[in-house]
Amino acid sequence: MIAVLGLVVGVVAGLLVRPEVPAVVEPYLPIAVVAALDAVFGGLRAMLDGIFDDKVFVVSFLSNVVVAALIVFLGDKLGVGAQLSTGVVVVLGIRIFSNAAAIRRHVFRA
Amino acid sequence: MSNHDETAENRLRKELPEEVPAAEASEAVDGAAEEQAPRLTGRQRLAKGLWPPRVTRAQLIVALLLFGLGFGLAVQVASNSDGDSALRGARQEDLVRILDELDDRTQRLEDEKQGLEKQRDELENSSNQAEEARRQTVEKERQLGILAGTVAAQGPGITMTIEDTKGTVEADMLLDAIQELRAAGAEAIQVNGVRVVADTYLTDSGNSVSVDGNKINAPVRFKVIGKPQDLEPALNIPGGVVQTLEKEQATVTIERSDKIVVDALRAAKRPDYARSSSQ
Numbered sequence: 001m002i003a004v005l006g007l008v009v010g011v012v013a014g015l016l017v018r019p020e021v022p023a024v025v026e027p028y029l030p031i032a033v034v035a036a037l038d039a040v041f042g043g044l045r046a047m048l049d050g051i052f053d054d055k056v057f058v059v060s061f062l063s064n065v066v067v068a069a070l071i072v073f074l075g076d077k078l079g080v081g082a083q084l085s086t087g088v089v090v091v092l093g094i095r096i097f098s099n100a101a102a103i104r105r106h107v108f109r110a
Numbered sequence: 111m112s113n114h115d116e117t118a119e120n121r122l123r124k125e126l127p128e129e130v131p132a133a134e135a136s137e138a139v140d141g142a143a144e145e146q147a148p149r150l151t152g153r154q155r156l157a158k159g160l161w162p163p164r165v166t167r168a169q170l171i172v173a174l175l176l177f178g179l180g181f182g183l184a185v186q187v188a189s190n191s192d193g194d195s196a197l198r199g200a201r202q203e204d205l206v207r208i209l210d211e212l213d214d215r216t217q218r219l220e221d222e223k224q225g226l227e228k229q230r231d232e233l234e235n236s237s238n239q240a241e242e243a244r245r246q247t248v249e250k251e252r253q254l255g256i257l258a259g260t261v262a263a264q265g266p267g268i269t270m271t272i273e274d275t276k277g278t279v280e281a282d283m284l285l286d287a288i289q290e291l292r293a294a295g296a297e298a299i300q301v302n303g304v305r306v307v308a309d310t311y312l313t314d315s316g317n318s319v320s321v322d323g324n325k326i327n328a329p330v331r332f333k334v335i336g337k338p339q340d341l342e343p344a345l346n347i348p349g350g351v352v353q354t355l356e357k358e359q360a361t362v363t364i365e366r367s368d369k370i371v372v373d374a375l376r377a378a379k380r381p382d383y384a385r386s387s388s389q
């Protein structure tokens with residue numbers, strides 16, 4: 001419950017504050033958000049499976065974000081930033097879908 | 111979240127039905143939380159996690175991370191949906207491409223502008239030239255109008271009055287006077303209200319003289335525009351017009367004036383056969 005509240009408060013704060021995104025972080029933010037979403041879905045599924053561990057969640061969340069940002073950064077340096085970030089989004093999207101499918105099985109039994 | 115999780119889930123799913131009886135048994139014995147947790151279905155666990163709210167370390171950490179996620183999500187969505195900053199999220203190569211396109215477009219528009227400006231200048235020039243030509247034509251028309259007698263003229267000149275009480279003045283004398291005046295640079299001449307032009311003719315009619323068919327009564331008054339200092343001596347030269355007339359008992363008076371008005375007009379006549387050969 002507290003976690004869901006945290007998400008809601010975060011969205012509301014982001015909409016209200018509307019901070020200026022620093023130019024350095026700008027290209028990485030969307031990928032980082034998608035990576036974090038992947039971690040959150042994974043965590044939700046783990047919770048439904050009963051194997052949720054907060055330490056694992058924290059590490060996976062942060063490492064997901066960092067690795068995604070790193071890949072984009074590397075891609076930009078190599079000159080294939082657009083393709084690489086597309087690839088990252090595709091992979092993360094597939095994982096999100098599979099996690100969502102597992103969650104669905106748990107919640108709806110279907 | 112990964113292959114490892116997948117296998118864990120699969121094992122869990124397979125084992126769950128077999129565990130149920132044992133778990134039920136243990137629940138019946140003491141219902142310890144440690145034993146209870148694996149038996150719950152996913153849905154129950156979800157409900158349990160949601161309500162009642164418990165402030166645990168795990169919940170707080172997850173809340174913090176989710177706060178970060180929500181914040182980032184909202185910021186990204188907000189910055190993406192800003193209409194004017196559509197370029198903010200664009201990558202470097204896209205920006206370079208857009209810039210190139212804009213440069214090309216600017217170049218094209220600049221070329222077009224130069225072409226149009228050139229065209230405009232040409233049109234302005236040609237209209238200026240047309241205006242100038244028109245002005246010159248008007249000027250020419252006025253000059254020719256003075257010669258042809260279709261417009262009135264004014265300027266310095268002389269007035270010559272011939273008092274001819276005995277009717278001895280004849281057409282050829284007046285013609286001589288007109289020739290002499292023309293030779294001296296007279297630009298516009300009128301005789302008693304009749305403009306003298308190129309095809310003016312003088313005839314004797316009885317006691318008096320006709321100019322272009324109009325009978326002229328004494329005294330004959332010439333109004334001449336020209337340089338007075340030239341005109342008067344030209345008439346007064348020995349053996350000239352004045353002396354010839356005075357021999358015939360006529361009295362001639364000449365007076366200079368700064369402003370002579372020659373206002374007798376003549377209708378413009380279109381020649382029947384002669385056509386301008388220059389266009």
